[in-house]
Amino acid sequence: MPSFPPTSPTLSPASFSNPSKDAETPARDAPAPSDIPAWLPPALHVFAFRDYRRQWVGAFASSIGSWMQQVAQAWLILELTASPFYLGLDAFLGMAPMLGLSLAGGAVADRIDRRKLLLASQAVQLSSALTLAILVGTRALQGMLLVYAILGLSFLTGMAQAMSGPAYMALLPNLAPKPFVGQAIAGNAMQFNLARVVGPMLAGLVMARFGATACFALNALSFLAVMAALATIHPPPQVSAETAQSWTQEVLVGMRYVFGDPLRRRLCILAALTTGLGIAVPTLLPQYAKAVWRGDEVLFSRLAACSGLGAVAGALVVAAVAKKAPSLPLVFGAQAALGLCMALLAVTGWLWLACLWLFAGGALLVAAYALVTTCFQQSVADDMRGRSVSLYMVCFRGGMAVGGLLAGTAAQWWSVPATFGLTGLALVAVGAWAALDGRPMTPPALGQTAD
Template identity: 40%
Template sequence: MSSSSPKFFARIFRAFRYRDFRLMWTGACVSTIGTFVQQFAQSWLVYDLTKDAFYLGLDLFLGQLPIMLFSLFGGVFADRMDRRKMLLTSQYIQMVCAFLLAILFVTHVVKVWHILALSFFVGLGQSFGGPAYSALLPTLVDPEDLSNAIAMNSIQFNLARIVGPTLGGIAYTAFGATWCFALNGLSYIAVIISLFMIHVKFVPAKTTESVLNSMKEGIRFIRCRDGMSALVILAFCTTLFGFSLNAFLPVFVRTIFHRGPETYTLLLVCSGAGSIVGALSVAAVEKMKGQGRLTLIILILLGLIISGFAVSRWLPLSCILIFFSGMAIMASASFMLSLAQLITTDAMRGRVMSVYNLAFRAGIPLGSLVLGKLIPMVGVSKALSGAGLALVAVSLYFLMLNRESTFRPAREQQEA
């Protein structure tokens, strides 16, 4: 038992053998903690200012709208420009927005439209930084450790989901919203430092091809590559129906449990803890056959869990359910992203991953916007349970059509 334990942990954390990955992971983790500190205060204040669930959905929608509009262009530039410089520019934009929001709060002039506008500009920075990060990450590790690196990246994100809301709740209660936004602004310094320290191996090929033609080439690659189109559609449906639960937690806390920010923090922490367990489970897997089919089964379970949470009126049960939803969300997202990264090639990675990420992220604001309209009409429980059942239906459809040979790595497809 004692001799096998170090080997087990070495297998789980094998991506940390790479210096550049360690640097990026640390910087990204600090920055993401800051993001969740701000998100805690921002979501709570938007709902407190408006008392309308629609504005929670609208805030999320406006934050994702630039990603929907511009990330395809970001993917083209990620394949023809220095990915580190693109990421640095993205961090600068987001840092300025965080400090500006802190200034608006400390001067007592902030309005809801200020928050919505700044969410849009943050999304604008992410629309170019996201494809660059997705394309840069696989170059930091060897191909055989890519799935592990993706899982480790998910762990830092979900570790931040636990630490961020906890710090956000403390900062919001003790010092006010201004400090939440200021802490987020300071957190970007960590990822900026890490970007200056890493060694970027990818050198973009010089091209005179127009941006539009490069974009078309990426879309053709997706259509021709076995399994890629199916993954893009599944990613969109997954986030459309399965990722809106956390966005409407303030509504559950206020209208179902009749509690305050402490309960909101508790539910977010439970969700984040479940996500870390899910990501660790993925990280422990070295090679697995049937990964596509397993992903679909996890998504079916996720839909059922969401429906269960929606009708629950007992807080301990809701905490357990949201823990398992966090597990299912992270495991399915990690598996799908790993499949997408393995199917594509490095020369096309920026464009292909921008399309995949666009589909994955577009479902979140669209689902939130629709649910934000449905909740006042039918109630939060019926709206969320309907979304969960819709995810079950979509996943069952793909499960019946799924052929495991479809999701083959790029190397195997080229050999075939």
């Protein structure tokens, strides 16, 4: 299943690797202007580089397959259990490994070949999807036994993603010259959000005609695309991490740096609250389509595509706004507006209006995620960036994991609309609290080093 949102922040001013190591890493030479086709728009110049282009295509194909499985898997769990709690539990198990393994994955990514680590991760995820396709297609397991198998495979997939996520984030900036790293990161976020539109729409069509098994099998095949890309790219030689401190000591220094500073600590709290409350809609959307609109898997896939279209729009808007440093009031406004959309989604009685709120909510969800992440990046000194971002992602993804489980539990006890309303109002309150708090939240200048 795909990460939600993409694990690499969309607007990073620097790569995730330790900048002190970056100086030692062989960098690609920037091409002469004549090396870039004249017909290629400036915003897409990064696609002139073969390695990045291959990896983008492979990742896009894999993301489409992952979104197809996410839609089919959520609908299958709902049909087997008729319980939103299991939707939340599935989301929790898919994201929980990030809490314990992301820091370890970052350390591993600095010490072994990142391509080999990524290939191993893709092989595990391919095996998981193929196993699920076989279990469902052959009816080897049924009822709650199948549900438990799905939950176990979600946890296995989450472990593979947690271990390989830092390696992918560290590899991506090495697929293009340094002047194009910003475009490379933005392009990665764009392929993920485009897949959020294409994947659910294809899933609805495939499920209606061939069933969920076909979605799982197609996802398994999609991993071959990214594995082929990884096998044929040639990034610069990787420089292994060399440090006088142990990994544990480095993590402790990073924790003191992040959580000992009021600004960075508050941004981590805001990230956890935003993801924890905002994840309610993506997690409970299958139950919303079925219980509120009496819809089937086709309607669910269309509602998911509406949210995906909004996410693409939100990513484009934030990319334009980010040409100027994103101000903190934009973060607070995006959080409050997202909460309002969730509350309105809970009370609307027209399907077309629900689609509109899902579109707006998808845009605001991505905007809030990206703006909080970018503000955090701007508050971090260059020589602490790698450790700081790893800790931030624990808060970011940890909020998702816990929020998904709590949303499923709340919907089980009350209802999906009530859960949307409560989490939406809570998100409005979070935005108001952050905006009205009198303590200064001014990020330091980029490039500042740690004391």
